[in-house]
Amino acid sequence: MSTTDLGDAQSEGTHAVRMRGIVKRFGGTTVLDGIDLDVARGEVVTLIGPSGAGKSTLLRCINGLERVTEGSIEVAGQPLQYDEKHLNRLRARIGMVFQAFNLFPHMTVRENVAVAQRDVLGRSRGDATQRAQELLDRVGLAHKIDAYPDSLSGGQQQRVAIARALAMDPAVMLFDEPTSALDPELVGEVLSVMRDLASEGMTMVVVTHEMRFARQAADRVVLLADGGIAEQGPPTQVLQQPTSERGRAFLQELEES
Structure with a gap:
């Protein structure tokens, strides 16, 4: 299946x-x-x-x-x-968003949203990157696409985590x-x-x-x-x-x- x-x-x-x-x-x-x-x-x-x-x-x-x-x-x-x-x-x-953001600190925001699309869904790098850009724009973070997680606020990191979950086209x-760890x-x-x-x-x-x-x-x-x-x-x-x-x-x- x-x-x-x-x-x-x-x-x-x-x-x-x-x-x-x-x-x-x-x-x-x-x-x-x-x-x-x-x-x-x-x-x-x-x-x-x-x-x-x-x-x-x-x-x-x-x-x-x-x-x-x-x-x-x-x-x-x-x-x-x-x-x-x-x-x-x-x-x-199944998209899962936790209290903790669980982003990869060594990857940019773009890569955090794109990597599972390639590894799990088998999307090409170009398609995964395009989808990441669309979703980051959707959550209001297109301007942070090349940033690393440690430069983001907690709210921004959680929005990246939501975009990452959405990238898998969840049912x-x-x-x-999702907001309990935020100021x-x-x-x-x-x-x-x-x-x-x-x-x-x-x-x-x-x-x-x-x-x-x-x-x-x-x-x-x-x-x-x-x-x-x-x-x-x-x-x-x-x-x-x-x-x-x-x-x-x-x-x-x-x-x-």
Whole structure:
């Protein structure tokens, strides 16, 4: 199965991600306990909840960075399998943006965005460079294309990381607290790029503590707590009029913080 097959499979179904009965244990600790979650193509889902609720773990399970203890996951219509060849093919279609930027310090911004296109997708140097230029312009960093990461601000580095993930033509983008390592004045520039992606129909699953982003950009907010989904629904419901006791408690915690 090629990466193209994964993209074709996505176009045939309605779900970019489907999770059933997901259990994840670390030793004797159960972090996720029976999670069922679908993410439709073109949907923006934000994962919120208290620290330790398993938000990042759930995200890492989607692209196989964490192996589930029980349950099944499909991405772009294909069951997640844990053999190395399948994982490599699958991850080529899942964009992942972490808290840390993870850019190659010895490469220019251009090379950071182009290298995986050549090595994983097999694009020519010219095509990879052209795509890198297009995406860096898209995230507002065309003028930094020849710069090295250590000369960029944290917000700029995170935008390069987003461009690098987009360069792989992902079926779904995963964001794990992408603004948590940034100074407050730099958060807005990253969230702006993410809002643009959402408005363009990119499928996104976002772990975030930025409730403003969740209100403005999410189609659905999923509240994780105590190993499960405590509540999910439109942002206006979950963040303003939660129906569950756990949801109301979380809202109160937000208002008091």
